[in-house]
Amino acid sequence: MALKLAPKVKLNDGNEMPVLGLGTWRSYENDAEFSVKCAIDCGYRHIDTAYVYENEAEVGRAVRAKIQEGVVKREDLFIVTKLASHHHDPNVVEKACRESLSNLQLDYVDLYLIHFPVGMDFDYLDTWKAMEKLVPLGLTKSIGISNFNSEQTKRIVENCTIKPVTNQVECHPGFNQQKLIDFSKKYDIIITAYCPLARPKPEMKLPSFLFDEKTEAIASKHGKTATQVVLRYLIQHGVVPIPKSVNPQRIKQNFDVFDFELNSDEMKVMDSFNTKHRTIPFSQLRTAKHFPFNIEF
Template sequence: MSSFVPSITLNDSTPIPQLGLGLWKIDPADCETVIRTAIDAGYRHFDCAAIYKNEEAVGAALRAAIAAGDVDRDEIFVVSKVWNNQQGFEETGEAFNQSLTRLGLDYLDMYMVHWPCADKGTYQSTFEAIAQLQGLGRVQTVGVCNFYEETLDSIIADTGITPAINQIELHPGLSQQQLVDYHHHHGIVTECWSPLGQGEILGHPVLGEIAEEHGVTPAQVALRWSLQHDRIVIPRSRTPERIRENIDVFSFELTEEELDRITAMDQADGAGRVGLDPREFS
């Protein structure tokens, strides 16, 4: 069963569903219900990471869905990320194998550097290892998370490879326009983590007014804003109704004026950040 979620074609020609399911903080005990609900609702993209400590349960749920005939392996896009304490060329290869084993899969669709942690000085060799995994056919596409201009410049210069995706905190409270412009210039697709601002932005009156206008929810408006800017979104929910609500965002369209009003929610100097600042986190 294919899904109605549109795909974006990355700089290495890999297609990726524009909306996926975030899996941070999803308790292993809830993974079966969450993932089966998501697959039924049309999700085909699953954003995991070693540090989420749920790869076994995520993999078991995905494999159960495949065994049940709900979905084929080649219809789903499975992502994991190397955690900071396994950075380095050799270590990343080992981390990748461990994630693959925990997930019980033969390959990953995308493997990512989770944070640059620039002061460690190992994000370049970490990225190089992921690029080698792509060359070996063990991963379809290569991505990074939380990279900023200097760290992107550095990996592109070192390896000659431009990551297909940079996954960054991005929602109406934190637009990151300068970094997004850099992505456009280099052909990197922007993927939004915390696209709902971890729920903190959903009470904003602008989202409420626009939601009422369209007969949808503030969460759906926030997701639509990112989608209409051609970004990837990976909202997380453990609540079945919200899992369905968050993918039900392809039957309405925001006007240019509405998009601009939402963009104006951006808070100066990164004050709208709900997560860690990549320039400081190590």
């Protein structure tokens, strides 16, 4: 029986990205390698990491192992990593990308993102222009941004040669980013959702939307878990969730969301959980130049 894969969304540069991926933030050392191997075996083809996660080498080992086993070919995978904030100097961008590729032991990544608009004393627009040079060099197929607000995104779009294909931001039912999604659609920029489950704390029944009886009722109706309902909601909400887990059962469960659909009333229920409250506010950077979260979206 053929392994079921995630559908793909077409990016504004013609490349395609699976609509669900594996996040690896805070997946360290053996956990990162194990989770990526498990995910690929389950059908994941979209793997997300970053230089600052300090696990690119482990992610790369897992990817190479699965290629060597014949489970996947390199071209089957969509590998994402990110430029760290201390690498925003335009003269350092290419070197930083090559370092990430060396860590991953890959010739190219499918998507390279500016991880955060705050970057020492450098203007993110100058950093973006250096990012654009990576595409013709073959170091990455697509480029994008992460944690950028609407004004910063618009500034890049109005001054770029290559448009960002995605903006990776926190997004979940409690912070559903509807205004940023609507704004990004105007520029054909996909929103990727990190923290899609808002870092669950079951002992505290947080986030509330994951443990709410309305979510549980929807899950029961479809024979799914509340977590699966949330991920399905996000996909239908028009974003690409990248849930993180190192638990094999949950990794598999998170991927099992393509055999049901929420109706419009169920989507409205999930929309109703939006409190506009961030799980990760980056408060320590609030006074920094180019801090993105001082405006509504």
